[in-house]
Amino acid sequence: MIQAVHISKHFSGHTALNDVSLHIPKGSLYGLLGPNGAGKTTFLRILNQIIEPDSGHVLFDGRPLQRKDIAHIGYLPEERGLYKKMAVGEQALYLARLKGLTRAEAKNRLKYWFEKLEIDGWWDKRVEELSKGMAQKIQFVTTVLHQPDVLIFDEPFSGFDPIAAQQIRNEMLALHQAGTTILFSTHRMESVEEMCTHIALINQSRKVLDGSVGDIIRSHRTHTYRITYRTSHDGPMPPEAFSPFVVLSDESLPLGAWQPGRIAHVQLPKEAGLNALLPSLILNAEVLSAEEIVPSMNTIFIQTVQG
Amino acid sequence: MNPLWIVAHREFTTRVRKRSFLIMTILGPVFFGLLLVVPALLTQIPEGSKKLLVVDHSFLLTGERGVEGASFQFLEPTDSALSQGKAILQSNSEWDGLLYLPSTENGDPDIILRSGKLFATTDLSLALEESIESLLEQKAYEQKLRLAGVDPSIVKQSESFANITTVEFGEKGREQASATGLKMALGLAGGFFVYIFVFLYATQIMRGVIEEKTSRIVEVIISSVKPFQLMLGKIIGIAGVGFLQFFIWVGLSGVLYVVLSSTLLSGTLDPSPVESLQTQAGQSHAVGLEVITAMQSIDFPLILSAFLFYFIGGYLLYGALFAAVGSAVDAEADTQQFMLPLTLPLILSIIVATKVMESPGSPLSFWFSIIPFTSPVVMMIRLPFGVPAWELALSMSLLVLGFLGTTWIAARVYRIGILLYGKKLTYKELWKWIRSSQ
Numbered sequence: 001m002i003q004a005v006h007i008s009k010h011f012s013g014h015t016a017l018n019d020v021s022l023h024i025p026k027g028s029l030y031g032l033l034g035p036n037g038a039g040k041t042t043f044l045r046i047l048n049q050i051i052e053p054d055s056g057h058v059l060f061d062g063r064p065l066q067r068k069d070i071a072h073i074g075y076l077p078e079e080r081g082l083y084k085k086m087a088v089g090e091q092a093l094y095l096a097r098l099k100g101l102t103r104a105e106a107k108n109r110l111k112y113w114f115e116k117l118e119i120d121g122w123w124d125k126r127v128e129e130l131s132k133g134m135a136q137k138i139q140f141v142t143t144v145l146h147q148p149d150v151l152i153f154d155e156p157f158s159g160f161d162p163i164a165a166q167q168i169r170n171e172m173l174a175l176h177q178a179g180t181t182i183l184f185s186t187h188r189m190e191s192v193e194e195m196c197t198h199i200a201l202i203n204q205s206r207k208v209l210d211g212s213v214g215d216i217i218r219s220h221r222t223h224t225y226r227i228t229y230r231t232s233h234d235g236p237m238p239p240e241a242f243s244p245f246v247v248l249s250d251e252s253l254p255l256g257a258w259q260p261g262r263i264a265h266v267q268l269p270k271e272a273g274l275n276a277l278l279p280s281l282i283l284n285a286e287v288l289s290a291e292e293i294v295p296s297m298n299t300i301f302i303q304t305v306q307g
Numbered sequence: 308m309n310p311l312w313i314v315a316h317r318e319f320t321t322r323v324r325k326r327s328f329l330i331m332t333i334l335g336p337v338f339f340g341l342l343l344v345v346p347a348l349l350t351q352i353p354e355g356s357k358k359l360l361v362v363d364h365s366f367l368l369t370g371e372r373g374v375e376g377a378s379f380q381f382l383e384p385t386d387s388a389l390s391q392g393k394a395i396l397q398s399n400s401e402w403d404g405l406l407y408l409p410s411t412e413n414g415d416p417d418i419i420l421r422s423g424k425l426f427a428t429t430d431l432s433l434a435l436e437e438s439i440e441s442l443l444e445q446k447a448y449e450q451k452l453r454l455a456g457v458d459p460s461i462v463k464q465s466e467s468f469a470n471i472t473t474v475e476f477g478e479k480g481r482e483q484a485s486a487t488g489l490k491m492a493l494g495l496a497g498g499f500f501v502y503i504f505v506f507l508y509a510t511q512i513m514r515g516v517i518e519e520k521t522s523r524i525v526e527v528i529i530s531s532v533k534p535f536q537l538m539l540g541k542i543i544g545i546a547g548v549g550f551l552q553f554f555i556w557v558g559l560s561g562v563l564y565v566v567l568s569s570t571l572l573s574g575t576l577d578p579s580p581v582e583s584l585q586t587q588a589g590q591s592h593a594v595g596l597e598v599i600t601a602m603q604s605i606d607f608p609l610i611l612s613a614f615l616f617y618f619i620g621g622y623l624l625y626g627a628l629f630a631a632v633g634s635a636v637d638a639e640a641d642t643q644q645f646m647l648p649l650t651l652p653l654i655l656s657i658i659v660a661t662k663v664m665e666s667p668g669s670p671l672s673f674w675f676s677i678i679p680f681t682s683p684v685v686m687m688i689r690l691p692f693g694v695p696a697w698e699l700a701l702s703m704s705l706l707v708l709g710f711l712g713t714t715w716i717a718a719r720v721y722r723i724g725i726l727l728y729g730k731k732l733t734y735k736e737l738w739k740w741i742r743s744s745q
Contacts, residue, residue: 012739012743048530049530050529050530050534050726051722051726070530073530075527075530077526077527077530079523079526079728080523080524081522081527082524083522083524084518084522086321094317095528095531097308097313098310098313098314098532099531139527142527
């Protein structure tokens with residue numbers, strides 16, 4: 001859907017993006033991850049044609065991105081707000097018309113959304129009378145109103161309380177289900193992997209990693225498993241029981257655990273699965289749990305950046 | 308619809324619908340009306356007449372009853388008259404002061420005037436002091452004539468007044484009566500209104516830009532329209548507000564003026580600033596007829612269209628720069644450092660206004676009316692006096708170039724500035740923005 005090709009962008013004194021290439025597939029829910037100041041916002045602004053790259057180009061649906069494509073993109077920037085003195089309905093109409101909708105079209109769709117979100121009583125209210133959460137609902141509506149093929153959110157969860165953030169997340173997932181391509185940035189890497197289909201990691205103006213979440217995790221798995229068990233004598237399992245797998249650690253469960261037992265970390269050879277280990281474990285102890293330790297995005301990020 | 312017009316339309320309608328617009332639009336002409344009428348009324352209010360005691364040992368003022376604003380009461384010029392007079396002044400609040408003129412041995416009026424004193428118990432106005440002084444000067448003058456053996460009445464008879472009517476001998480050989488006073492008034496009014504309007508509406512642009520930045524809506528909008536379109540749309544929209552307000556004001560001011568002058572002031576005085584200026588210009592005779600003939604000598608269509616041109620030109624020139632300033636700061640309080648150099652030429656053009664009126668053809672007038680930053684105000688002042696066509700054309704084309712230039716500069720600052728938060732800017736950085744391609 002969107003392809004960024006060798007994008008570089010310099011501001012006076014520093015480089016915001018250094019040769020970044022990304023492919024955002026149609027229908028994906030794409031997470032752009034990276035610490036503050038990595039260059040995420042600059043990248044999103046380039047996609048929205050707010051600024052131009054120094055070098056490189058962007059393809060939209062396979063052809064060079066053009067001014068008219070803004071009608072197919074919805075953008076909710078990190079620094080987002082509304083005219084405080086303007087009435088809600090009028091303001092939503094204004095923003096919709098700037099996106100190319102006619103007045104009548106915009107009015108119809110707004111009516112639908114206002115009813116759906118149960119905010120139809122707000123039409124004549126001034127924005128300054130609304131709470132922050134209410135204003136954010138309006139911003140969300142105005143971003144999606146022109147039914148864009150691509151939605152771009154810059155730090156959509158920042159500044160939200162957990163419940164509101166969850167609502168936004170649900171709306172994003174619903175739009176994703178409906179086939180909209182969604183690209184969003186966040187500097188909080190936890191809990192993003194389970195909602196994204198694809199991610200890219202940006203650090204210090206460079207792309208360090210990108211691809212589908214499955215691929216990334218698969219390529220970063222260490223084949224380490226966490227196994228909790230209890231032997232009849234409450235002691236450790238004989239080391240040969242794990243053979244030929246490498247035992248990284250084997251300790252008692254902490255005192256606070258609800259049942260006595262031990263916890264072991266073992267590393268399996270790449271081609272082996274958990275099933276190869278279980279028979280010998282079952283012979284020696286009662287297996288309480290066994291699971292693969294899947295690296296979190298945070299871990300992968302730190303590994304990638306440091307390694 | 309072109310997004311530029313959608314932006315301009317919003318800027319226009321939101322402002323026009325504001326209560327403050329309605330209030331300003333109604334109060335504006337009232338204010339202007341008062342501005343025209345109140346000074347005229349105030350000058351008509353007679354100041355309470357003062358009462359002065361006079362101890363005149365020189366007999367210079369003998370026979371004088373007083374001056375405008377004060378009446379004299381002479382005390383017998385005995386040796387103790389001064390101390391008596393002072394005692395009266397202290398004990399009796401009826402008296403406002405004491406004028407004391409000593410005697411001299413040879414009666415030299417200069418010495419008398421130099422050693423004369425005015426003891427005042429209340430504030431005596433500068434005007435009163437001046438009229439007493441001029442009376443004394445007049446008396447001293449007559450005294451000197453008499454000492455020289457000349458009869459003052461002969462001198463009086465031999466005085467004559469000249470009142471030459473300046474006639475503009477036009478290129479076409481047409482003779483037109485010129486009325487400097489009327490032209491001065493017209494020029495000053497034109498220049499002043501351009502100044503006020505440019506300031507008023509350019510500041511509104513700046514406020515609007517700051518509002519968009521502080522409310523954080525600007526990035527949402529420029530994902531739909533180009534920053535330049537947003538800036539230009541704002542400038543156009545606010546210009547529309549300005550025009551609407553201006554035309555309403557002109558209409559209402561006219562109505563109000565007519566009503567006021569026909570009811571409040573009927574017959575007692577003519578409050579027209581045109582005439583009061585003319586009086587100052589020394590043409591107090593036969594004003595009515597001269598004004599009418601002079602009016603015919605002034606090219607009103609030219610002045611009106613020039614007014615619109617210079618208002619738009621000045622507004623665009625300064626408006627773009629004000630927009631750039633608004634984009635570069637986070638709050639209105641931070642605008643000071645950038646505003647001063649911007650407003651300086653505008654203020655300067657008002658400061659030189661009197662000089663320009665005194666000699667509309669001087670090099671100062673010429674340059675100030677050619678340079679785009681001052682030409683909107685100064686050319687308006689010069690125009691009623693007649694400006695060569697080539698100068699007007701040069702001034703106008705430079706103004707067009709000027710606002711194209713400032714708009715270009717402003718756009719470069721604007722598109723970077725609006726996306727920047729929480730940073731104190733320096734001129735060095737601004738310069739970098741102007742030079743950078745993106």
